[in-house]
Amino acid sequence: MSLSIVILAAGKGSRMKSNKPKVIHDVAGKPMLQHVVDTSKSLNPEQVIVVIGHESEQVIETMQGQNLIFVEQVEQLGTGHAVLQCHDELKPGNDILVLYGDVPLIRLTTLEELIVKGQKDNVVCLLSFDAANPTGYGRIVRDESGNVTAIVEEKDASDDVRKLTESNSGILYIRGSEYGELLSELDADNAQKEYYLTDVVKHAVNKNHNVAAVICGDESEVLGVNNQLQLAEIETIYRRRRAESLMSQGVKIVDPARIDIRAEVIAGQDVVIDVNCVLEGQIELEDGVEIGANCVLKDCKIGRNTKVQPMCIIDQSEIGENNDIGPFARIRPETKTLNKAKIGNFVEVKKSVIGEGSKVNHLTYIGDTEMGTDVNIGAGTITCNYDGAFKHKTIIEDGVFVGSDTQLVAPVRISKNTTIGAGSTITKDTPEGELSFSRAKQVSISGWIRPSKNK
Numbered sequence: 001m002s003l004s005i006v007i008l009a010a011g012k013g014s015r016m017k018s019n020k021p022k023v024i025h026d027v028a029g030k031p032m033l034q035h036v037v038d039t040s041k042s043l044n045p046e047q048v049i050v051v052i053g054h055e056s057e058q059v060i061e062t063m064q065g066q067n068l069i070f071v072e073q074v075e076q077l078g079t080g081h082a083v084l085q086c087h088d089e090l091k092p093g094n095d096i097l098v099l100y101g102d103v104p105l106i107r108l109t110t111l112e113e114l115i116v117k118g119q120k121d122n123v124v125c126l127l128s129f130d131a132a133n134p135t136g137y138g139r140i141v142r143d144e145s146g147n148v149t150a151i152v153e154e155k156d157a158s159d160d161v162r163k164l165t166e167s168n169s170g171i172l173y174i175r176g177s178e179y180g181e182l183l184s185e186l187d188a189d190n191a192q193k194e195y196y197l198t199d200v201v202k203h204a205v206n207k208n209h210n211v212a213a214v215i216c217g218d219e220s221e222v223l224g225v226n227n228q229l230q231l232a233e234i235e236t237i238y239r240r241r242r243a244e245s246l247m248s249q250g251v252k253i254v255d256p257a258r259i260d261i262r263a264e265v266i267a268g269q270d271v272v273i274d275v276n277c278v279l280e281g282q283i284e285l286e287d288g289v290e291i292g293a294n295c296v297l298k299d300c301k302i303g304r305n306t307k308v309q310p311m312c313i314i315d316q317s318e319i320g321e322n323n324d325i326g327p328f329a330r331i332r333p334e335t336k337t338l339n340k341a342k343i344g345n346f347v348e349v350k351k352s353v354i355g356e357g358s359k360v361n362h363l364t365y366i367g368d369t370e371m372g373t374d375v376n377i378g379a380g381t382i383t384c385n386y387d388g389a390f391k392h393k394t395i396i397e398d399g400v401f402v403g404s405d406t407q408l409v410a411p412v413r414i415s416k417n418t419t420i421g422a423g424s425t426i427t428k429d430t431p432e433g434e435l436s437f438s439r440a441k442q443v444s445i446s447g448w449i450r451p452s453k454n455k
Helices: 032-041 056-063 079-084 108-119 176-184 199-206 228-248
Strands: 003-009 047-052 069-072 095-100 124-130 139-142 148-152 166-174 211-216 259-267 277-285 296-302 313-315 342-350 359-367 369-371 382-384 394-396 407-409 412-414
Touching: 003 032, 003 079, 032 047, 032 056, 032 095, 047 056, 056 069, 079 095, 079 176, 095 108, 095 176, 108 124, 108 166, 108 211, 124 148, 124 199, 148 199, 148 211, 166 176, 166 211, 176 199, 199 211, 228 259, 359 369, 407 412
Parallel strands: 003 047, 003 095, 047 069, 124 211, 259 277, 277 296, 296 313, 342 359, 359 382, 369 394, 382 407, 394 412
Antiparallel strands: 095 166, 124 166, 139 148, 139 166
């Protein structure tokens, strides 16, 4: 049976104390709603419908380009009312899975189990959980056969029902053939004058339909976010999950409580990650990679046996095998280092290729540069790639030695085996294998007085 997924994301989230809609606040570097959409699409649904309301333009702009159907709930009249707004968009006969845009930790395997259970002679299937503290949750009431007979809200519950710990998560599967009939019977005959989706259970039971519930084994999967404190708690759980996943693959994480993994990480054997590292985007760490403390990695690949010393930033770049990076190095986008390269402390590299065995050891800026093999760059060297309007390229061929405190003014080519004398400003291409330098004659001025402030 084809599946339609409805994600409820219309709430204002006033307790977030923010101008942004609650569902586009970030968890692990991407909006909460994006987490739910990504999990939804892994179920291969025929359609994903997002119900929006408060600041709907911001939600649409954030989530655009993902083949989502947006339906606006102008009046906030309850969860049942929100799903009813989707009637004209839902494919007739499709089974319906209702999710929540502020419940980002729900696992794919849990939803798969819910759908399979729902498809086994059950018209409605709920996702429930055994709450450590069920206060405030609707309780699941079952008959002797284990079938769900009711969801009882706490304010309406008897003392016996309140003792139950099985609670309603709100996530719900409805068979498509009965969806229309069940939702058409929803009404707002209650104190809040709202249409509750949970009333679907009551109507299904009254029609002698089977109603089942799958108990989610991990309560954190169904935690919602209503304020910044809960958002931080969700972030902590997400980080822990990611760290545990990597450690199960053999990665040594020095302290799982002090790592922030916002990335999809592919890791080889004998990888070590020290404390306080942040990983974002798509990361690949090959065998034997060691990441020092307080590093930030984003959308990068790091080759076998490379050591990244503490306090480094590597962004949208590819680092070769057996490299030594840092400490305090910044590798900016579109940089590629080949094998056995060295990028030392307080070095910044941008949109450049660093050749095999080449060394850029100290206090240097390399930008828009193609560097050959076995090049040595002295401390304080700058490739002057920007003329105020355009970027220009520096070519440094194999075997070049650049003395300290040198400026290479692009566009310029430093030919093979050139030696550049320290303190030079090089503006012209150099001949191969020669010593090139440019220095003014040293002058001492007799009787010169250093400026001083008037007393």
